[in-house]
Amino acid sequence: MIRWGLLLLIFQANLLLASAEIVPFSDESLRPRYQQLIEELRCPKCQNQNLADSNSPISQDLREQVRRLLEEDLTDAEIKEYLKSRYSEFILYRPEVNQNTWLLWAAPVLFLIIGILVLYRLYFNSAASARAVTPEKNGLDSHNQQRLDELLQENRDQQ
């Protein structure tokens, strides 16, 4: 019984959250753009939340501002520029490519290339050593046996 009660409470809480904000639009086609924008814009007061997720007063104000700008017929790019000129690039969750951020954008590709190179080398090295293995009595393959002999010889020479 209690369990059902708790379950009911959880559902009700969801309903409450869902209906917390009703954003009126003169034209319903603006709504998906609004949703997209507030998900891509970052709350300046929070470290890691977008405008859609954050309930801080500044996020509420900025959501309202985004709505107003959409009604004023600004494009998405213009709205982002508007906020960027006031709150700096921090507000863009998808930062633009410029001299500060190019490494950030290029990093995944760079790491992919490095990863492929490492795998390539590992694969070919192991293939090469697999071919070279010929078990000897002391467990060393011929290549290492040769190196061991060389090192011992060098040591003797030095003494």
Add this chain to the structure above:
Amino acid sequence: MNKISSRLALFLPLGLFAALSLVLLMGLDKDPTELPSALVGERFPAFALPDLENQDEILSRADIEGEVLLVNVWATWCFACRIEHPHLNTLAEQGVKIIGLNYKDQRKPARLWLLERGNPYAFNIFDAEGSLGIDLGVYGAPETYLVDAQGIIRHRRVGVVDPRIWAQEFSQLYYELTGERPELSGAP
């Protein structure tokens, strides 16, 4: 030769790790809540908002241009503003012109605040909706802007201006602009 370079290659991960550690170590000192300022070097945004004391008087950008001054964003709901207020009083006593931007507040408690704690402001812009706040990129009170005689924002501080911050961030710049060096006691 080939052997030596392949030996050195073994140290590559260690080197990369050291480089990464160094970068991350430098990051530790940074305050992540401090945003890069978009408005430094720009003109103070235009506005038309009522005076806190007299709601019939509409203030505009012309009222703050022509003199070096501080614009201080404050509100009665802002706890840190309580800590900052005495410092503003001290600065005002030494002749620093400070304009208040009463941000998303109510007239009555704001006026009471000034009566109780002293009034360091030449006048207060009453921004109940936070519209000038958005144009300035305000994301938390208190904030303080140093504006030069041409109306250009020269410095911005998000957070309390205390003796340390004044000495570190404002004092020299204010001196260069005005030839005066007001001080806050307790500066290191």
